[in-house]
Amino acid sequence: MTRISVSVDGTEAVDEVEPRTLLVQYLREQRGRTGTPVGCDTSNCGACTVLVDGRAVKSCALLAVQADGAEVTTIQGLANGELHPLQKAFHEHHALQCGYCTPGMIMAAVDLLDEVADPSEQQVREGLEGNLCRCTGYQNIVTAVRDAAAELRGATS
């Protein structure tokens, strides 16, 4: 077992983990952050995407020990009193159906909008290429991300 110290959604935690434990397993099983689901075992689907020190990471592609000392934000830590503009936009534009891919999709989009403030449709589509959705056909997701981008630009200008 290895001792790690991680900030998860703003709460400092010190835990013992098996070295082979994936970050997503740690978050779900030891920290109870089940808002981040697992959709595959090959790091393709992106359902488990979280922010590690502000950057989107597929949490099944990282060992928990690699997050030692890091700040991890999951979908459950994204809302800060009120919904994040992306969460609002996903609701407003019907950008989710079953909702299983949604946490990962939103977290990946947070990172995308951090890099590109005013993405084109094609930039959103390519930016979210690592996240699979099986319900929506993506069109409303793209609309939601661009709408949230506009709101975020408004908020920061």
Place this chain on the structure above:
Amino acid sequence: MTATQEQEVGAARRRKEDAHLITGQTTWTDNIQLPGTVHAALLRSPMAHARVRVNVAAARNEPGVVAAYSGADLADELAGLPSAWQVTPDWVAPEHKPLAVDEARYAGDAIAVVVADTRAHAVDALDAIEVDYDPLPVVLDMEQAIADSSPLVHTEAGTNVCFRYSDTFGDVDAAFANAPVRITRRFVQQRLVACAMEPRSVLVAPVPAAGEYTVWSSTQIPHFVRLFLAMLSGVPESRIRVIAPDVGGGFGSKLDIYAEELLALTLARKLGRPVKWTETRSEAFQATVHGRDQIQDLELAADADGRIRGLRVNLLADMGAYLQLLTPAIPLLGRAMFPGIYKMDAYEFGCVGVFTDKTPTDAYRGAGRPEATFAIERMLDELAAELHVDPLEMRRRNWIRHEEFPYAQIAGLTYDSGNYEAATARATELFDYDGLRAEQARRREAHDPVQLGIGVSTYTEMCGLAPSRWLGERGYAGGGWEAATVRVLPTGKVEAVIGTSPHGQGHVTTFSQLVADTLGVPFDDIEVIHGDTAAAPAGLDTYGSRSLAVGGVAVWRAAQRVLGKAKTLAAHLLEVSEDDLEFSGGTFAVRGTPGATKSIQEVAFAAFAAHSMPDGFEPTLSADFVLEPDDFSFPHGTHLCATEVDTETGRVTIRSYVAVDDVGKVVNPMIVEGQVHGGLAQGIAQALHEGARYDADGNLTTGTMVDYTPPTAADLPSFTLDRTETPSTNNPLGVKGVGEAGTIASTPAVVNAVVDALRPFGVADVPMPCTPENVWRALHEAQGGAA
């Protein structure tokens, strides 16, 4: 008093479902953590067909292991899994044990189980199981499987033929005799994987002293799961509670009774502890049912002007190694849909269900109907090409005209209503059909290496799988009804209990809209309860676009009953006759007497308090309704697709896609659009991207998302959607169903567009998926090259 309501039905209400999904406060089955839970992991055969001798003794000594069993260990305790649809009296339905005993029949067939304190320990201990595999001959190809010399999937059955079915309507020989035009084609519906984003998961918590079990399962069909677990285990239904909590998509693949559900119940019973199993994505590819997989031989006879005289269809349908819940019925659901929206004098249908050493097939998005629609829509294009007629014009010559509805079609169905002319007119306008045809001509003339193709698909689908008698006449063991309960509670809030069990379709929102309008209560005051057999004990669940057309009508009927009851009590309280009351905006008012009113909320409290009631009035404001539908409903639409096909690389790009669907009365246009978008993505995926493939030994070579290539956001275009609205005449709401429209229509639209682009090169078909390689080969072969 409640303020007067806006009309809810028809409004693009934002979903009630979203709040917990966008914040991660979800209850997927695998999220549930109960104290004392043990975790099951399954050993799956790596060989497609082998005799197996399994020894689990060593695994029992591994760290954390609580129990380990082979198929032989549990053979007496585990009943065989059911197939509920006996399609012919003499079908072959081999025993399907949850853990294979002695013989594995596909790569992924489970042969042993380990239960341990953690999932990791259970998976680790699988390595300690000793297995002798004695390989047996493998049969993967359906045509080979039905040959006399074929190896057998089930030796004791003596055949790989599950069933042979045939039907004839009209004088087929006469229709074909002397027909000036005859077209023969073979299409292959490749095997598909549903890939719902949530892998399957089941958790069974026992109360050993009481013999009770709570089962959480990522299923589309909690009511069927309870019924079958009771039948297979001997535990009474009343002691099994099945909960489908948040369910992350299904697309038909979670419409099944799975080995792992029965296994988890059996293990929880033996061990007296909660048992959880969650599949990995790799397991999902192997052990969750696949879809499609048909070889379709078609022959079409027509007059010189293209009017269809007759159609012959012969199918080989791959069952895989075992029958799951509805496996043999899937190709037969398409039986009546091959004629599509067209008139013809005669139709002949034949189908052979075939066992192979592959994962079992069952329902996948549309279940038999997309396969049928694909075939007839491709044939219409081939007929158009043969006669040098525009494909839209060819359809106009043959389709059922608006004034001819209701229309008794050749295969025995009566289409309720439709207006193919209106949907097609709108689609061609949005698409700029003439402009794109002109551009196509220019590119052909200029020998542009990137050719433009235009694909047409004018489809109908069969929604709301019912009535029960129709299903019974065709060998299905279950019914097609649906149940609902509506209660106005003492506070005036409303509970609607529904028998359908959603997994992303937005039932809570849609059904709230129906109830809000009927009872005049605010949308936000309505709670919709579903997916738990304790809270919603009766229902037949969610599949086949039945939820609104059957379940929605049941809810509406129940709400009407509540309203009738409320009116009786309101009249009593206001001391007038019911005829003197009018109801509007949630309030009963006495005609001609201003101020004499009772809101439905006031009536609900009076019904609860029960101080003053008419004779015979039952306290509380609640009513049930079990709806037995009159018939199917038949949505339709016109989809147009423009593809650019690079003749040098074979790459296909969708340039534009227009879908005009007519799903009858629309309750929530935002949800309808979302359903169509998702359906289009899956239908396009079949046309261009996806296909499950096996190597010669029966190993699934597309066993991960890397190899199977479900489309990403970057692979798909934005779609242009519109709709026409021709209400169904088979239910009082006029609703039809939308879940499968996009999938059914889009696959032929896209493939027709690809073939259309390549027609000048002599290409008459491209096998699905139309990957660059398949397109390039088709081009190369058409030009006389060996591909």
